[in-house]
Amino acid sequence: MTKNAYDFNNLNPSATVIRRLDPLVIEKPRAPIHIHTYGGETRFFKGLAEGRLWGTYCDNLDCDPSGREAYIHLPPRIYCPDCLEKMEWQDITDVARETARIHTHITVLNPGAFNRVAIPCQLVSIEIEGVATVLMSQLMGAEPEIGMPVEPVFNTSNPTFTILDLAWKPR
Amino acid sequence: MIKFTERNLAPPKQMRPVYVVAAGHSDFRKRYPEKKTEELCVEAFRMLALENDLKISGIQELKGYIHSAFYGHFADHFGDQLLGEALIHDRLGLDPLGNVGIKTGGATGGSTVWMAANAVASGYSDCVLALGWERMDEVDTWTGNHYISTAADKDFETELGHIYTGYYALMAQRYWKTFGKSSDAFRRTMSKIAVKNRGYACSNPFAQGAARLTVEDVERSPIVADPLRFYDCCLMSVGASALLLCDEKTAYRLSDDPIRLFIAAGSHTLRTADRRHMDIPLLPAELDNTDVKRHYMDLYGDGETEPYPGFTGFLAARIAAHYAYNMCGIYDPMEDLDLVELHDAFTISDIQTYEDIGLRPYGSGPDYIESGDAYLINPNTGEPGRLPSNLTGGLIGCMHAVGATGIMQVGEIMWQLQNKWAKFHAPEELWERFGKEKPADFEDLQVQGARRGLAISHAGVGSHVTCSILMRPEALIKK
Numbered sequence A: 001m002t003k004n005a006y007d008f009n010n011l012n013p014s015a016t017v018i019r020r021l022d023p024l025v026i027e028k029p030r031a032p033i034h035i036h037t038y039g040g041e042t043r044f045f046k047g048l049a050e051g052r053l054w055g056t057y058c059d060n061l062d063c064d065p066s067g068r069e070a071y072i073h074l075p076p077r078i079y080c081p082d083c084l085e086k087m088e089w090q091d092i093t094d095v096a097r098e099t100a101r102i103h104t105h106i107t108v109l110n111p112g113a114f115n116r117v118a119i120p121c122q123l124v125s126i127e128i129e130g131v132a133t134v135l136m137s138q139l140m141g142a143e144p145e146i147g148m149p150v151e152p153v154f155n156t157s158n159p160t161f162t163i164l165d166l167a168w169k170p171r
Numbered sequence B: 001m002i003k004f005t006e007r008n009l010a011p012p013k014q015m016r017p018v019y020v021v022a023a024g025h026s027d028f029r030k031r032y033p034e035k036k037t038e039e040l041c042v043e044a045f046r047m048l049a050l051e052n053d054l055k056i057s058g059i060q061e062l063k064g065y066i067h068s069a070f071y072g073h074f075a076d077h078f079g080d081q082l083l084g085e086a087l088i089h090d091r092l093g094l095d096p097l098g099n100v101g102i103k104t105g106g107a108t109g110g111s112t113v114w115m116a117a118n119a120v121a122s123g124y125s126d127c128v129l130a131l132g133w134e135r136m137d138e139v140d141t142w143t144g145n146h147y148i149s150t151a152a153d154k155d156f157e158t159e160l161g162h163i164y165t166g167y168y169a170l171m172a173q174r175y176w177k178t179f180g181k182s183s184d185a186f187r188r189t190m191s192k193i194a195v196k197n198r199g200y201a202c203s204n205p206f207a208q209g210a211a212r213l214t215v216e217d218v219e220r221s222p223i224v225a226d227p228l229r230f231y232d233c234c235l236m237s238v239g240a241s242a243l244l245l246c247d248e249k250t251a252y253r254l255s256d257d258p259i260r261l262f263i264a265a266g267s268h269t270l271r272t273a274d275r276r277h278m279d280i281p282l283l284p285a286e287l288d289n290t291d292v293k294r295h296y297m298d299l300y301g302d303g304e305t306e307p308y309p310g311f312t313g314f315l316a317a318r319i320a321a322h323y324a325y326n327m328c329g330i331y332d333p334m335e336d337l338d339l340v341e342l343h344d345a346f347t348i349s350d351i352q353t354y355e356d357i358g359l360r361p362y363g364s365g366p367d368y369i370e371s372g373d374a375y376l377i378n379p380n381t382g383e384p385g386r387l388p389s390n391l392t393g394g395l396i397g398c399m400h401a402v403g404a405t406g407i408m409q410v411g412e413i414m415w416q417l418q419n420k421w422a423k424f425h426a427p428e429e430l431w432e433r434f435g436k437e438k439p440a441d442f443e444d445l446q447v448q449g450a451r452r453g454l455a456i457s458h459a460g461v462g463s464h465v466t467c468s469i470l471m472r473p474e475a476l477i478k479k
């Protein structure tokens, strides 16, 4: 039989890889690409590539409990989780340089598929003064400890436009 | 939200009593190429229908009672089958009944029971099927870990290693270093949980992870994400579990021994990053305990010492327990309950859950293990433990076939309260059915005289939690 007799809709049964005969187990390969938008969080991810760390805050004075500037969200949120008004952006690069500390940390030795961080990776959660949240990120070039003062470093030369453009180093 | 009103936290209501009358599982395996997912689901349903002493002539008579169906299946990408609930519903031959698929991560099974119970409680249906499954063996572990990691925030978390265990371990590390003081004693408590749950799995013919381990075995096992080692972590499983829920009239028509079910749910942010400090919602017994309140002030300050729930507690579990306890009148779970099945995804998160649901105050979770309370037979005294936990082996010893897990737990608690543990675990025939030999060191794990039990089903790094409470009808607390 010619190859064409099987070859409809780009499906080529002759390419099926059989793993086992009884029970019959076959391979079903795929490699899709997703087209993903950052939408209203664009400023944050562009900011990393520009060497800036952006948080958001709610400036709705009627908002309880977070209607004050000190209460910054990082990761940024587009809408306030309390009053659902649009949040304001704030550049927190400098305060992060001065006050960031490690809240908790672990070492990743066995990542999952599609991982792009260098292994072993020091995963850290970062406290910053005036920030109500504790950002997950990565530490470069040091053994982490709870309470360790750190400062942000940015991948501005060859940005990936992902959260991997941000890392931290001891301060 | 970090501020709650009384309306937000009002005890949930069932407009009429809900009962569970029958349960069934497939066996659970890491890889199960011998059977398709639908075979496992049909096997769980057949056990439910034919082996629970129901007063029916057979499967078709039982199907004549069922009015709607709720299916728990979390990971479409793992199973590679969208709308799997339609496929399973068809294979069970339950068309044209209404059915719906439910997915809330690791709590999918619990949430499925929650929705099924609400369908009965509301009066919509008199008899409801809750059935869940997961198929995690179509990809290798490396791809599997990536798939699981996509249940984290894909922009802010998943990119960081594509490994969910890591996101969990950040909490574990904080708890270990602050409440656990990084001590060998605390490490030993974690190991004892793994030894206990793997050990109980040895008497469970459905279980995938049976093993007689020592504390040293656990502490020598490879590090997955420090401080979590291989034996600190739950299993990845293939399998199915089913539960039948009824109103009172149908329950007594079908069964001579139906069990009451109360169930409630809580939630918290998907990203651990976003967990802002808040006041501790107190459980009934804590509200009256000035010592505990003073202890919490010492432990957390006003969030300056340690934020609450921060990385050390699970607000979703605390809220689910708050709802459930107030719903059915539980005051002190250590006194009012006879056994529990907890979501031991990791040994540390198991300890954290002891505190969230009030088995011990926050910061004191390890004492539940060290006191011997968590064992069927207290290893310190040789007497029955006060509140045995995870006699199935739990997620560490029995299985974590995600969509089935929370359903399996409720079914197992029901069997315990019906005094039918032996019927579903002891027969040689059952072990042979799953291609196993009944072990020589098989133990009877029936909790003698058990009247009330609890099951916790838990998702993400604490994004969803359900709390089920089962009671024998003569042992209700709130009349």
Ligand SMILES: [Zn+2]
Binding pocket: A058, A059, A060, A063, A064, A066, A067, A080, A081, A082, A083, A084, A085
């Ligand atoms: Zn607001």
